Amino acid sequence: MGKALFITGTGTDIGKTYVTGLIVKCLRDAGKNAGYYKAALSGAVRAEDGSLLPGDALHVNKVASIGETIPNLVSYIYEEAVSPHLAARRANEPIDFEKVEKDYERALAKYDFLTMEGSGGIICPLRWDDERHVILDDLVVKLGLPTLVIADAGLGTINAVVLTIEHLRMRNIPVAGVIFNNSHPGDFMEEDNAVMVKELTGVDVVAYVKKGDTDLAMDAEKLAALYK
Ligand SMILES: Nc1ncnc2c1ncn2[C@@H]1O[C@H](COP(=O)(O)OP(=O)(O)OP(=O)(O)O)[C@@H](O)[C@H]1O
Numbered sequence: 001m002g003k004a005l006f007i008t009g010t011g012t013d014i015g016k017t018y019v020t021g022l023i024v025k026c027l028r029d030a031g032k033n034a035g036y037y038k039a040a041l042s043g044a045v046r047a048e049d050g051s052l053l054p055g056d057a058l059h060v061n062k063v064a065s066i067g068e069t070i071p072n073l074v075s076y077i078y079e080e081a082v083s084p085h086l087a088a089r090r091a092n093e094p095i096d097f098e099k100v101e102k103d104y105e106r107a108l109a110k111y112d113f114l115t116m117e118g119s120g121g122i123i124c125p126l127r128w129d130d131e132r133h134v135i136l137d138d139l140v141v142k143l144g145l146p147t148l149v150i151a152d153a154g155l156g157t158i159n160a161v162v163l164t165i166e167h168l169r170m171r172n173i174p175v176a177g178v179i180f181n182n183s184h185p186g187d188f189m190e191e192d193n194a195v196m197v198k199e200l201t202g203v204d205v206v207a208y209v210k211k212g213d214t215d216l217a218m219d220a221e222k223l224a225a226l227y228k
């Protein structure tokens with residue numbers, strides 16, 4: 001049975017997929033058997049043959065050279081670029097959380113270090129219908145995962161990161177660290193953002209990713225230690 005880490009972010013489009021690609025690549029470059037899993041992806045592109053292409057999963061699969069098949073990477077793929085609960089409702093394909101757990105367990109059995117990417121931020125409704133009300137944080141609690149928070153390095157991040165961490169802690173979800181994306185080394189405000197995140201939450205910014213980075217500037221063993 002492998003170890004796992006859940007990648008959340010301060011919001012959608014913050015760079016979870018981009019940074020996850022570098023995370024899985026870093027582990028695999030160090031010789032570790034690292035994989036990727038995402039429960040639900042919305043905003044998928046329709047291919048010429050009519051199939052839906054899960055952009056996030058395909059990106060990480062390629063960047064990190066995982067060589068995995070689409071059904072093993074993502075459980076639910078929706079075309080409309082809206083929250084999964086809404087995309088699922090409109091596609092008439094609600095998430096079955098028993099399938100998600102089964103897919104997750106299968107991935108965990110196959111990989112030593114499984115990186116699971118969330119959808120949007122931590123308050124992302126996955127299913128909201130007459131039968132079930134499930135938010136992404138409920139799934140993280142159910143799977144018992146520690147989290148890594150991806151955030152923008154710049155202005156506004158103190159608020160977004162602290163709110164995210166406070167919510168995770170309110171749900172008793174462990175926070176392993178923060179990664180600042182779109183970072184500019186030497187920028188006095190961004191440096192202070194990292195200091196203030198540590199002061200206000202006790203959580204370290206464990207790595208910094210610049211625009212266009214092709215590798216994660218982090219020791220693979222230190223990264224691997226975040227998985228539980
Ligand atoms: N460090 C970076 N360098 C270059 N491009 C980046 C970087 N970070 C993010 N991007 C680009 O910004 C866009 C949004 O990033 P990404 O898809 O990783 O966000 P996300 O948080 O995974 O979004 P979602 O909530 O849809 O899963 C993508 O086009 C991605 O390639």
Ligand SMILES: [Mg+2]
Pocket residue numbers: 016017018056117
């Ligand atoms: Mg993504």
